[in-house]
Amino acid sequence: MAARKVLYLEDNPLDAQLAGNALQRLGVMVDLHVVETADDYRGALAREAYDLVISDSGVPGCEGHESLWLAQQIQPGVPFLYFSGHADQLAAEAGLDAGAQDFIDKRDLWRLKHTVRMLLERPDGNSDTALLHDYSRRQAQLIQAVKQLGRARCLDDIDHVVRTVTRELVLADGATFVLREGEQCYYLAEDAISPLWQGRRFPMSACVSGWAMQHKQQVVIPDIYLDDRVPHAAYRPTFVKSMVMTPVRQTDPIAAIGTYWAQPCLPSHDELALLQDLADSVALALENVTSYDSLQQKLNNRADQLRAVNHELEAFSYSLSHDLRAPLRAINGFGNILLEEHLQSLSPDGRHYLLRICAEAARMNDQIDDLHKLFLLSSQPVRRSTVNLSLMASGVMGRLRQQDGRRTAAVSIAPNLTVSADHGLLMIALEHLLGNAWKYTNRSPGAVIEVGVQPSAHADEVFYVRDNGVGFDSSRASKLFSPFQRYHSDREFNGTGIGLAMAQRIVHLHGGRIWAESAEGEGACFYFTLPVAD
Structure with a gap:
């Protein structure tokens, strides 16, 4: 059996070496190609087909889910794994929702070996079958979303469905849920690879969501800088290159669902239909909750709750930063003892590892200090x-x-x-x-x-x-x-x-x-x- 080709994006040589050693002991022949930069990663994907792509989640130039998006665009259907030192639950869930097969902590080399072996040993799929499977998957997601919207009893329920379904439904890089408040558009919630406009309000005449609601039609914009309806200054600081804005309730729109892509994109007719079906279901859900006046009141209450949550997060972050310092001081202290008293007795590799440990501990201490300063800014009054x-x-x-x-x-x-x-x-x-x-x-x-x-x-x-x-x-x-x-x-x-x-x-x-x-x-x-x- 020919060696299975694996592309690995990792800018830390030590981590790359550890993972490479583990993959060579799989029992499956692996041709591992390691790249350190975003440019080399794009070039490798363009030059050669791979059986599997593995990526760190924080390589400069490919932060967030950009490495996954590039693999999906250049080699659709290729299995993708995140192998990250930041594998917390939220990051893992976001990675899986974006289309990764798994999100693995770098400390779990055994899990990396197991998952890679499972993916490389499965038989190749037929492209037509894969397309049919993808279409069926999206239809199933839409059906599940419609069921959830049918059970919605408050705005929070509707908001949750829109945020968790929209991006996955059309493989977008961002999604927003926009409510109409008189002559303003209120960007209630978002799910995106980087912040957009959550919590902000704009005049109906100043944004595409307002245009879609006023003209009662779905707006498809493959290139935002070639469309006069787009306020270019507002979009220039964002990742957005293409977008679709779908009105909620076509006869008299009361909301809109925005979807955004970080690269030029023209969604298919099937994808546009899926978005419109979702928007129509959201319209029914909004009509089933309490009156529009109570809906506005709930929006005001939600803003108060968000402010309270922010204060709680700041208090939690302050406590966490202090709790983290105790083990960090121990690492620093014992590391310095080893440096002062035992450095010469260590092997060259041992000295290298010890110096790395001390340097990373110092860097972590600086990060904790800066993070604490960042949270303190939120509670500081402006004089x-x-x-x-x-x-x-x-x-x-x-x-x-x-x-x-x-x-x-x-x-x-x-x-x-x-x-x-x-x-x-x-x-x-x-x-x-x-x-x-x-x-x-x-x-x-x-x-x-x-x-x-x-x-x-x-x-x-x-x-x-x-x-x-x-x-x-x-x-x-x-x-x-x-x-x-x-x-x-x-x-x-x-x-x-x-x-x-x-x-x-x-x-x-x-x-x-x-x-x-x-x-x-x-x-x-x-x-x-x-x-x-x-």
Whole structure:
């Protein structure tokens, strides 16, 4: 029997070696191809057919479910496994819902061997049979969703069905449930690979969901930047490239279901029909619950509950961060004892492993510190005063120069930038934004960092921090602000991946927005809005 070809995306050489050793002892001939970067992964999928794809869940350039999505698009039907060091229950459920065969913790090598053997030993399937099976699966999902909607007695029940079914029904990268509130669209809930607009309201005339409800028809947009109905500025910071908006109740729409794709996509007629069938079922469910007035009241109550849950989460995270420190201190303490007293007696491999353990323990301690700071921001009141943003930026840049006297960079800061903001919070946000610009221009000859403001059609000014550093792929810009999401490894640039999340939280606390634009190798620009001082 010919060797079964397996593609493995893993940027940690030690993890790749451990998994490779395990797969060579399966009893099944395996031709393992290991790739470390997102570009090599795409190239491998395009060049050669594989019997199985295995992927870490956090490789820079393929965060979240992007590696799974690429495998599904380039080699439809190929079995896919997540082999991750972050295999918590929520991540595992999300991976399975997205189409992975399994989500395995890296500590469970025995489970990896068992699952891989099972997948590689099963007979090849017929493509027509696979298509029929996929169609039957989607129909079964729709039938199950209709049954659940028929039993719905409140908005929460309907919301749960829409969030858990819509993406899987058409293999989308995101889905939203939008309610009509008078002349506004309220984005009640979402399930997506990165945040969209949950909890926000927009005028009916300013969003595609409003257009679909006003015109009482399903909207199919293969390329959002070629359609005038799409508010391009609102979508540019997101992952969305294609979308379908389906009205709920065609005669007099009261809601809409949005589905989004991260790559250009034109859904089939069958998929559009499935979405419309789901929307029609949601319409019946909404009519079966209490009156529309009570529905609005429940939405208000839901907002209060979400605020309470956020406070509870912050308290839980604070407690968790403290409980984690006890075993971490033990790891650090005993590791340092070994380094000081027994390092020379260890083998070269033993020294390498010990140094890795101590380094990872230190990194985890930094992550806990930053995560705790992030949650503290949510409960901190905003005390506004008139702040000179120009002077603050100059001070931050001066400290950065003192910390690294060997660095040179041309810094341009627009004069007299004043805002109404919390001085302490704004200082934290600016330190992270300018710190990133300083860090990612480290390898740029003739480094340039600029702080300025640009005209805006709205009341608030749009400020920016621009650099000519390494940049990033703008199609994934929205993920930058998620905690611990990084596009570069520690070998390239150090950091915990929490700074931009803190900057975003601070800007949001002030009622502003923050987004980024960039291209790889061409620098980055971070925009944010703040109230202008009177």
